[in-house]
Every structure is written in C-alpha cells, then in structure tokens.
Amino acid sequence: MGEIATSIFSTEGLVLGTIVPFLFVLTVVVFVHEMGHYLVGRWCGIGVSAFSIGFGPELLGFNDSHGTRWKLSAVPLGGYVKFVGDVNATSQPHPDDIDQLSEEDRARAFHLQPVWKRFATVLAGPLFNFLLTIAVFAVMFSIYGRYVAEPMVAEVREGSPAASAGFQPGDRFVMVDGNRVETFGEVQRYVTGRAGDPITFVMLRDGREVELTATPELLEQTDAMGNVVKIGIIGVVNNQEVGQPRVIEYGPMQALGEAVAETGHIIVRTGQFLRRFVAGREDRCQLGGPVKIADMAGRAASMGFEWLVQLVALLSVGIGVLNLLPIPPLDGGHLVFYAIEAVRRKPVSERVMDAFYRTGLFLVLAFMAFVFWNDIFGC
Template identity: 70%
Template sequence: MGDIVNSIVGVDGVILGTIVPFLFVLTVVVFVHEMGHYLVGRWCGIGVKAFSIGFGPELVGFNDRHGTRWKLSAIPLGGYVKFTGDMNATSTPDSAEIEALTEEERKVAFHTQPVWKRALTVFAGPLFNFLLTIAVFAVLFGTYGRPVIQPVVAEVVAGSAAEQGGFKPGDRFVSVDGNRVESFADVQRYVSARTDDELAFVMLRDGKEITLTATPRLTEQKDALGNTIKVGVIGVATNQEVGQGRVEHYGPLEAVGQAVLETGSIISRTGQFLKRFAFGREDKCQLGGPIKIAKMSGQAAQLGFLWLVNLVALLSVGIGFLNLLPIPPLDGGHLVFYGIEAITRRPVPERAMEAVYRIGLLAVLMFMAFVVWNDLFGC
C-alpha cells in the first residue's frame, strides 16, 4: 500500500513540478508567436480559418464572429494559424482549395495577397517572440533592477589561458575582441561562446591601456538552474569587493533600452553558437529538445515564478530566432520565397516550392530527432 501511495505522490510531483511548468512556458511562447501571425494577418485583411495551440485532434474550441476556429489540440508541442487558402498549418498554398474559394473568400485568401502583406504576416510571429522577451526583461529590470559587477580581475587561475596571456589581479577589462565591456557579465558573455578562438583583450592596468591575447578553453560549469554546461573560459574571476557589486536601477525608458540590448545580445550569441555548431566547434549537448526544456521548466519553477518567467523570455527569443532560419517550412523559408517573388515579380513555381518544402521538412525533422536523441541518450 505504501508503494502505491509513494507512486501516486511521485506522479503528482512530476505533473505539478515538471509538466505544468513546461506547458506554461511552451504555451505562452507558442501563443505569442501565433498571435503575431494572427494579429498582423487580420490587420492586412487576411482571413483566418483556425488558431490552434497544439497539434492533432481538437480537445476544445469555439468559433468567433469572424469564422475563426479557436482551439486547444491534443499534442501541446506547438501551434499554428491556418489562413484562408492554406493547404495545411505551414501555410502551403493549395491550388485546388484556392480554385474552390468563392469570390469573397478569394479576396481574403493568404496567397492572393500582395507579397509585402504575406511577408509581414509571416515575420510577425518571430517579431512577437522578440517583443515578448523585451517586455519581460524590461519589467524585470524596471521592477527589480539588474545586478552589476565591475569588470575587474580579482584572481587569475594558475595554469589558465589568462595566466599564460599575462593577465594580473587588478586589471580592468575595457573591450573583448572589439566589443566594449561595461560589466564582468559582458566579459563572460563574449568569452563563453568563443572556445578555441584567440581573442584580443584591451585591459586597463596602472592607468594605461594594454592589449593581451588569450584563447578560451572549454570547461564544465554549473548554470543558474544547477545543470552542467560546457562554456569557454580564460581563467579569471572577480568578487564582490574588487568588482564593487551593486544593483543597477532603471527608469521605464532605460529598462526598455536595456531589455532591447539584452535581447539583441542573446540573438547575436545564438547565431554565433549555431554557426560554430555547424562547423563542429560546439558541444552537441548544449542543444536539447522538449525533454530538456521540460526539465529546465521544472527547475525554474522550483526556484520561483520569476525564474520561470525568465525562462519564458529566453525560450521565446530562441524560438523567434530559429523560426527565421531560411529553411522551409519555418517562417524564414517562407520569407526567402517571398523575397525571390519580390525580385522576380512572379511567384516561385509550385513544383519547385513543393520540392524545397520536402527537403526543408526533412531537415527540420532530422534536427528534431537529433535534439530528442540528445535528451534521451546523447548527453
């Protein structure tokens, strides 16, 4: 009997501690992304057949006065907006359906719209993800401030790249590889994603600027959630006394400005990571799928609601970035087709589009299989 009770408690713990936070994080990010498509599409006069959170069979839903079916579907790993004239949830045109449309429906069908309206509607999804991240960071910075510690070296690790490069306690970072440094966190951001790259560091020593070089080495560390991650380090540390740590407070406009800069920094680092990953220069274990996101959601929820909200912001900017990759059926793939159409003044031939879609879909499915494999067996 005790084993049964323990099993029930264990299941409840998994549901409340991991699955519920995971669904919260994913649903917010997906809803905002799809709402971007929906709102801009409606603003452009495009008809919307369905707005779904999740895929597969409908669990519950309703029709609004515009004829849009709003629904919650059985597989909660995404969502979609289906516009008038679409063949499926990826906004692939359906010639047969378009021909069967009434004259009124044809006027609001997605694929009969000017290319700029289609491009704007597609781009709106990732844009809303970025705006969500900016909004979250702005609220957090404006409400709670931001911890800041000066970029001053308190300790140089023996045998490290920094020691070999001539770094000394008391040195102050001015720039890293041409990027201006304002805090020690800036140094960590610029260094962590540049393993095995020789970097130039402008340092202030005894009132004079000097240039040192060091190559970050891949090192295992614990992140804020307690997970083991591999990042590049040069082997310097600071502390509260030397770095004069404080909490920086911002007014509303300053908070928004800092949020924009932080979001831009995350986008830049994500692009840099994927570029290095493509050339085999990043640890594959840094990429995870639904299981890893669920685990992180549970860990964040245990630390508090603010941590969960912060995870929403980070996942949102990541989803926005990945959707802009020029791979059909992602939003970026659609934008490539619209760019070609804008230049040539004619749509991409349907047969060519279908062939590219198949290749792109295969690439997306392979990537999804890779990250799930990572979740289950790879790391």
C-alpha cells in the same frame, strides 16, 4: 499507493512539478508566436480559418464572429494559424483550388495577397517572440534592477589562457574583441560563447592601455538552475573587493532600453552558437528537445515563478531565432521565397517550392530526431 500518488501529483512530482510548468512555458511561447501571425494577418485583411494551440485532434474550441476556429488540440508541442485558402504548407495552392474559392474568400486568401502582406504576416511570428522576451526582461529589470560589477581582474588562475596571455591582477577590461565593456558581466558575455577563438582584449594597466590576446577554453559548470553547461573561460576572477558589486535600479524607459539590448545580445549569442554547432565546434549535449525543456521548466518552477518567466523569455527568443532560419517549412524559408518573389516580380514555381519544402521538412525532422535522441539516450 499513496506514496505513488504523492510523487506524481505533489508540487515536486511529475505532474505539478514538471508537466504543468512545461506546458505553461511552451503554451505561452507558442501562443505569442502564433498570435503574431494572427494579428498582423488580420491587420493585412487576411482571413483566418483556425488558430490552434497544439496539433492533432481538437479537445475543445469555439468559433468567433470572424469565422475563426479557436481550439486546443491533443498534442501540446506547438501550434498553428491556418489562413483562408491555405491547403498546404507552401501556401501556394493549385489553380483548381483557387477557382473553388468564393469571391469573399479570394479577397481574404493568404496566397492571393501582395507579397509584402504575406512577408509581414510570416515575419510577425518570430518578432512577437522577441517582443515577449523584451517585455519579460523590461519587467524584471524594473522590479529587480541589475547586478553588476566593475570589469576588474582580481586573480589570474595559474595555467589558464589568461595567465599565458599575460593578464595581471589589477588589470581593468576596456575592450573585448573590439567591443567596449563597462561591467564584468559584459566581459563574460563576449567570452563564454567563444571557446577556441582567439580574442583580443584591451586592458588598462597602471594608467596605460595594453593589448592582450587569449583563447578561451571550455569549462563545465553548473548554472543557477542546476543544469550542466560548457562555457568558454580565460581564467580570470573578479571579487567583491575590486569588483565592487552593486545593483543598478532602472526606471520604466531605462528598463525597456536594457531589455531591448539584452534581447539583442541573446539573439547574437544564439546565432553564434548555431554557426559554431554546424561547424562542429559546440557540444551537441547543449541542444535539447521537449524532455530537456520540461526538466528545465520543473527546475525553474521549483525556484519560483520569476525563474519560470525568465525561462519563457529565453525559450521565446530561441524559438524566434530558429524560426528565422532560411529552411522551409520554417518561417525563414517562406520569407526567402517571398523575398525572391519581390525581386523577380513573380512567385517561385510550385514545383521548386515543393522540392525545397520536402528537403527542408526532412532537415527539420532530422533535427527533431537528433534533439530527442539527445534528450533520451545521447547525453
């Protein structure tokens, strides 16, 4: 019995080793997302009925002086902000529901606000996710700096795409797919997510520029947290002699600039992955749901708090990108409706919104089922 309790409640056990880190990561990301909706909504004069971390029955909560119910709910797999006047996910109530609102509530009701206020309030959730990622990276760069190496080729693996393309030891990367590079890490950034796509490289060789084209191939690797990932490689190796690795230290403003740039790169790579995934060009096992996130959180926590915080940053930017997809009931779906309303000068009809919402909800639920299947049975 003692061994069972130890395996569950020790820092390497199920509760403290996996569940607690998972809840920490998910709660921080969800709280920041919903806080974005809440703060911008309040700034726009919109009333907030409830702010919940989790779904389902309330476990504990309190009412603030503005009438908002802050609560922790039983199912910790998300959260929501309920604005005054919200009666359904489309935020487009029936006229009879509008008539039942008091004058005070009508002035604060979400669906009766100008379209720009609704747009800003919905957009704030994903934007706050991106701001969280930027803040984490800025702190990390300020504390630890960044490890970099010169974009040099020390070795070309035999039979690799690079060998077929004519890469040679001593070549220096100048541009990758039209993007100028200064470090070997930047080269990897442009290559890893492009397996199967021909990429043009400009190399500096013996004082002159040479243009080469190589198509990255997929390679299965184990990352720093022990996760098996498949990435694109061309088969060049950088080493300490030619790469001259070093750590660059940043001041606060420099760290912030680097954090913004790094977050932007991750957003682009995430969008690139989703496009390739929809086209059937990415491994479905690279997508995971709560079980995979919990496993990653446990691994990160075992390596130290800074790794767990980095996982928060990466998950936050991923949640931000996913929420911007133009699919109701995601934030991006609502933003599309508001953009149409701004152009047409009148809202999309309730019937059309409801039809798109039902279709979007089906797609979201299907996606959730897919990642759950991947978590438990598929990969």
